[in-house]
Amino acid sequence: MFGLSSPIRFSIAAIVLQAAGLCGVLASAQGASTAPPGTIPPKVPETPELRVFDPSLIDTTVDPCDNFYRFSCNGWFKRNPLPADQTSYGRFTELFELNRLHLRQILEEAAVPAAARSANEQKIGDEYASCMEVATVNKAGLTPLQPELDRISALQSAAGLPQLIGHLHVIGVNAFFGMGSGQDYADSSAVISFYGAGGLGLPERDYYTRMDAKSVELRQQYAAHVRKIFALAGEPDAQAASDAETVLAIETRLAKASLTMTEERDPQNLNHPTDVASFTKQLTHFSLADYVAAAHAPAAGKMDDMEPKFFAEFNALAADTPLNKIKTYLRWHLLHAYAGTSLPESFDRETWSFYAHILNGAEKQQERWKRCTSRVDDELGEALGQVYVARYFPPAEKQRTLEMTLAIEQAMDKDITALDWMSAETKVKAKEKLHAVMNKIGYPDNWRDYSKLEIVRGDALGNAMRTHQFDQARDLAKIGKPVDKGEWEMTPPTVNAYYGSQMNNVNFPAGYLQPPFFSGKEDDAANYGDMGSTIGHELTHGFDDEGRQFDKDGNLKNWWNADDERKFTDRADCMVKQYDAIEAVPGVHLNGKLTLGENLADLGGLWLAWLAWLEKADAAHLDMAAKTGGYTPDQRFWIAYAQQWCTQTRPEQLRTQAQSDPHAPDEYRTNTVLQDLPEFAKSFSCRKTAAMVIQKPCRVW
Numbered sequence: 001m002f003g004l005s006s007p008i009r010f011s012i013a014a015i016v017l018q019a020a021g022l023c024g025v026l027a028s029a030q031g032a033s034t035a036p037p038g039t040i041p042p043k044v045p046e047t048p049e050l051r052v053f054d055p056s057l058i059d060t061t062v063d064p065c066d067n068f069y070r071f072s073c074n075g076w077f078k079r080n081p082l083p084a085d086q087t088s089y090g091r092f093t094e095l096f097e098l099n100r101l102h103l104r105q106i107l108e109e110a111a112v113p114a115a116a117r118s119a120n121e122q123k124i125g126d127e128y129a130s131c132m133e134v135a136t137v138n139k140a141g142l143t144p145l146q147p148e149l150d151r152i153s154a155l156q157s158a159a160g161l162p163q164l165i166g167h168l169h170v171i172g173v174n175a176f177f178g179m180g181s182g183q184d185y186a187d188s189s190a191v192i193s194f195y196g197a198g199g200l201g202l203p204e205r206d207y208y209t210r211m212d213a214k215s216v217e218l219r220q221q222y223a224a225h226v227r228k229i230f231a232l233a234g235e236p237d238a239q240a241a242s243d244a245e246t247v248l249a250i251e252t253r254l255a256k257a258s259l260t261m262t263e264e265r266d267p268q269n270l271n272h273p274t275d276v277a278s279f280t281k282q283l284t285h286f287s288l289a290d291y292v293a294a295a296h297a298p299a300a301g302k303m304d305d306m307e308p309k310f311f312a313e314f315n316a317l318a319a320d321t322p323l324n325k326i327k328t329y330l331r332w333h334l335l336h337a338y339a340g341t342s343l344p345e346s347f348d349r350e351t352w353s354f355y356a357h358i359l360n361g362a363e364k365q366q367e368r369w370k371r372c373t374s375r376v377d378d379e380l381g382e383a384l385g386q387v388y389v390a391r392y393f394p395p396a397e398k399q400r401t402l403e404m405t406l407a408i409e410q411a412m413d414k415d416i417t418a419l420d421w422m423s424a425e426t427k428v429k430a431k432e433k434l435h436a437v438m439n440k441i442g443y444p445d446n447w448r449d450y451s452k453l454e455i456v457r458g459d460a461l462g463n464a465m466r467t468h469q470f471d472q473a474r475d476l477a478k479i480g481k482p483v484d485k486g487e488w489e490m491t492p493p494t495v496n497a498y499y500g501s502q503m504n505n506v507n508f509p510a511g512y513l514q515p516p517f518f519s520g521k522e523d524d525a526a527n528y529g530d531m532g533s534t535i536g537h538e539l540t541h542g543f544d545d546e547g548r549q550f551d552k553d554g555n556l557k558n559w560w561n562a563d564d565e566r567k568f569t570d571r572a573d574c575m576v577k578q579y580d581a582i583e584a585v586p587g588v589h590l591n592g593k594l595t596l597g598e599n600l601a602d603l604g605g606l607w608l609a610w611l612a613w614l615e616k617a618d619a620a621h622l623d624m625a626a627k628t629g630g631y632t633p634d635q636r637f638w639i640a641y642a643q644q645w646c647t648q649t650r651p652e653q654l655r656t657q658a659q660s661d662p663h664a665p666d667e668y669r670t671n672t673v674l675q676d677l678p679e680f681a682k683s684f685s686c687r688k689t690a691a692m693v694i695q696k697p698c699r700v701w
């Protein structure tokens with residue numbers, strides 16, 4: 001998923017979603033304001049045409065059999081030096097930034113106060129304007145947040161803690177744990193409540209436990225950041241320093257009781273069905289009844305305790321931690337949750353300094369309009385997305401994407417038939433699951449209703465709080481109702497895609513079905529190599545080490561016989577070892593188990609796109625020797641695949657990514673994947689001794 005791997009928001013859905021491409025790419029940043037919105041909408045600047053297969057990006061001085069990534073991307077690297085406000089910049093960012101310009105145009109237009117605005121236009125326009133009015137935000141200082149700070153200060157005893165945490169969760173504060181709705185693992189047609197680990201300010205739990213010098217230094221820098229935020233909130237420096245130590249100590253304790261990211265990838269580790277009454281009895285030092293009343297969560301019924309070990313530790317912590325320390329911890333998370341565009345620039349800048357600059361290497365803050373545009377997409381994505389889709393996603397492109405998806409699903413059917421390691425019995429089940437996959441393309445059939453959400457012009461912080469309240473209420477209202485399979489977890493302008501394990505569906509937002517990933521103007525070789533491989537990637541997630549544990553209806557139910565399961569695991573282990581061996585930055589290897597699902601999806605997805613494209617080319621009697629831009633159709637297929645991954649990444653971000661991103665860095669998503677597909681080497685007549693040719697390729701699907 002896009003964005004700083006934000007610990008701010010807890011998402012149950014994120015656990016069962018597997019996204020295509022981009023993680024931790026855009027670190028938040030902010031900067032000087034531009035002309036006030038609602039005056040003159042800026043023109044979208046002319047940008048160079050983005051192409052799916054672009055021969056001008058190729059570096060012919062590099063042997064494609066030696067380093068295909070460099071061969072395909074060097075021209076792009078030369079043309080696109082890493083911008084100072086980005087922590088990595090690639091083709092995904094290129095499209096993301098173009099989409100953001102388009103969204104800005106829509107928002108600037110909607111920000112002009114006019115009686116003719118629709119209800120949704122009023123909301124997106126006023127929210128954008130409120131975010132852009134930095135002088136108003138600065139002038140207000142911490143005043144809009146004061147009632148919430150007072151609420152924490154007023155906590156008199158541990159008995160009041162559950163009610164306070166319940167309230168903080170409603171307004172989007174990541175205090176201690178998360179709670180939300182999700183599909184029951186045993187019965188995907190039922191929506192129940194989920195309680196999961198949370199409460200950390202660093203990207204994930206291992207940041208608190210690693211003992212190497214760099215990790216120790218990062219923790220010191222994190223403590224310094226927390227101290228500065230407390231100081232900005234008015235604490236004397238000595239107190240701010242000691243409060244920062246308190247925060248780090250509490251978070252370290254929570255982190256140690258949490259699952260690792262690798263453990264979280266196995267749904268069996270999160271599947272602990274219980275009911276609210278039993279969970280209430282386990283939390284002997286925390287009144288769940290008071291919590292659910294304040295959080296507006298169900299007071300009874302089935303639920304999932306995703307991490308029992310974590311909640312046991314939380315229960316102990318609630319009993320043995322002095323109240324003033326708990327209040328300090330809550331104050332930090334309240335400030336942290338709103339320290340973006342809702343609080344004065346001093347908070348915003350300090351937050352950028354740690355999360356974007358120190359953790360990910362950004363050199364310059366992003367301009368405020370960029371952040372405000374992304375904020376509205378995040379908060380009101382389907383109101384903004386509705387306008388975006390009408391302007392930038394014609395029905396013909398939706399149709400062509402759907403046809404590609406169906407062709408790739410057919411290719412998978414044939415691929416399953418041809419597998420030499422799977423029994424006939426499991427193949428029947430695999431095909432049942434494949435044929436039950438629901439294809440969602442572009443945008444929702446039914447748009448989200450924002451009529452109950454109030455957006456007030458000039459109240460950036462209040463709008464953020466009301467948006468969290470609205471989202472929380474919408475999320476919890478799903479409990480006990482039939483599952484809405486038409487709902488989307490990504491907004492229409494998003495440059496990404498996902499597979500939903502419990503929905504058994506693939507989702508491709510309109511914002512991604514654009515050049516340089518897909519173009520109605522380019523041929524199938526380019527489109528199948530690029531977007532086709534992504535469609536195959538998402539589909540393969542249904543059959544990766546995580547997705548394969550869910551049946552055709554999205555239930556966590558084993559449909560594999562023991563022998564096939566062992567053969568799958570043996571083949572997958574080949575890839576675990578292959579990626580474990582890659583040293584992404586000096587001293588940091590990739591984590592083969594953490595990245596396994598994505599690596600399986602990359603390899604399987606490209607293979608399926610290749611099979612589907614060959615079939616299409618054959619049916620069309622395509623001349624396989626005819627060159628376009630100097631390359632044959634099959635060569636262009638592979639080049640289009642590689643060119644989607646052209647990305648420059650700062651070393652800081654690469655380190656963060658190697659340690660906490662389930663996706664391998666882009667260079668390996670190109671070269672390592674292609675090394676496992678001997679068909680690639682044939683297209684370029686590579687010698688057996690070439691670097692892109694390996695003796696024992698891995699293959700599962």
Ligand SMILES: [Zn+2]
Pocket residue numbers: 018019020021537541597598601
């Ligand atoms: Zn993926």
